[in-house]
Amino acid sequence: MNLSSGEFYQRSGFRKKFTYRAIFLLALVFYVSSCHKHDFDFYDVEGNGYRYSDLEGRYQIVNYWAIWCAPCKLEIPELQALHDDYDNVSVFGVNFDHPEPQIMSEQVKLMKIGFPTYRKDPSNVLGIKTPEVLPTTLVFGPDRELLATLVGPQTKKSLLAVIQEN
Template sequence: MIDRILLSLLCIVLAGCGQQWTDQRGGQVQETDLQGRWMVVNYWAEWCAPCREELPELNALAEVSDQVIVLGIHFDAYEGEELRALSDQMGIRFAVVGHDFAEAYGLNLPQVLPTTYIINPQGKVAHSLQGPQTERDLLALLPIEGADND
């Protein structure tokens, strides 16, 4: 009887944990922290000039509201120290996760860079945007309280 109770508790605990991904600085991005929030997921590369133009806009967006989280994915799939150094060099202040994050959310590897996916609080892709975006344009697509989305 006690074994069944312990097994049930373990299943509940494990089910509540969800997936997690490691960002460029070794931090953990937890699936449970993303639930109920809008996500802006941006594919970028250092050799992409429009990506470089767009990164300050994404940095600004990341600071707008706790209701939205900005995540980056390096197109060429750098990891570890190489990704951290590159992200720092590029001035990226938001979390950059790996291609395993994209797979978990069913995001296709883009044909154009930059590409930005907006994922709604239910975890579904609401918008797929090609080319550089501005903070203002992205806010207009995000129905979040307290943000200037005119």
């Protein structure tokens, strides 16, 4: 018995199998591409996502602080001023104690921090060791190279000096 190619496809169910496989592959492609769009490198305490690639070309200041640290409380306004006044500088905070998100959010408000605060310690991602002394401020260049590790309270002026040196 000779079947035409059209009859073969109808009887064998080939068309149906092919259609299901094509739909599955298209769905998989859309799923993978949509996952990439939401793939963030880190999140702040408010749940906002950030990509390091979006920060390229900017200086990044990462400050480790704690609610019980008196010098930290003194330098927060300086960091806030730097964050507010310079478009080429991004300031991020790290709560050294890593409390639960709700407590961390309350502490951020209490400290009057208006710049993003990491939800988790970024030391592994940044390739650094978690500081043992507070406050500690890390200055990264536009190429994400670590320029300085500063221990003790900093001022807007001292941080700008590090940036201008590089």
